[in-house]
Amino acid sequence: MNEEKxxxxxxxxxxxxxxxxxxxxxLTSAMILFFGSCYLFNLTHSGFLYLPMIVSGWVIVMFALKYKSEHSLFSSKSSQKNIQQESSYETYTVLRVYTNDPNFQEYMQNQEYFHSQHVQMENRVIDHNQDIESQIMFIRKPEFAFCYHLLMDRKNEMYFIGEYV
Structure with missing residues (x-):
């Protein structure tokens, strides 16, 4: 029974x-080759050993960088995912539509009509934990009776925020 174990x-x-x-x-072969080449180079000082040292060293460094990028606390992939999940901030395009038409909301889905109005665009970071209307500054233009604020996200979806008279 002991022999079986x-x-x-x-x-x-x-x-x-x-x-x-x-x-x-x-990786194991590259490390063995690298350490063996370094040891033999210290004994012989042969220029022939430069090539195996450089190639195996390069392979080791590539594996180290790959491991660092996959498992690091500060890797760009994981930190960007964590920032997007934990952060309440998002970048939007703010559209300020100035018009004299009181029926703008009824016709704003019509693209030709929408582009016939005076539209100002700006990119802005919006905090979802705060009131969105208060984060977008209202700029009065005396030649227009109405101002509408719309948000456009990265997927080009538009959200109606407010109407100002």
Missing amino acids: VEGIKVEIKEKINVFWSEHWL
Whole structure:
């Protein structure tokens, strides 16, 4: 029974080594080649060993950068996702539509009609935790009777915010 346990442990170790080798053979080979080349270079000072040192060092650095970008606290991918999930701020295009037509809301879906009005656009960061109307400054133009504020998001969807007389 003792020999069976020893054989079982040997088989398990071989399986784990095979799994590790199949997943990390390139990195492991590059590290062995790099350290072997550096050791031999220290013994012989042969210029022939520069090429294996540079190539294997390059492979090791590429794996290190890949690992850093995937597992770092400050990786750009994960931090951008966290910022988008945790942040209540979003960038919108603010449209100020100036018109003298009191029926603007009824016809604003018509693209030709919409573009015939006086429209000012600006990009603005909006905080969803605060009142959106108060974050968009009303700018009066005396030649127009009405001002409508619309928000357009990144998907080009428009949201009606307010009407000013």
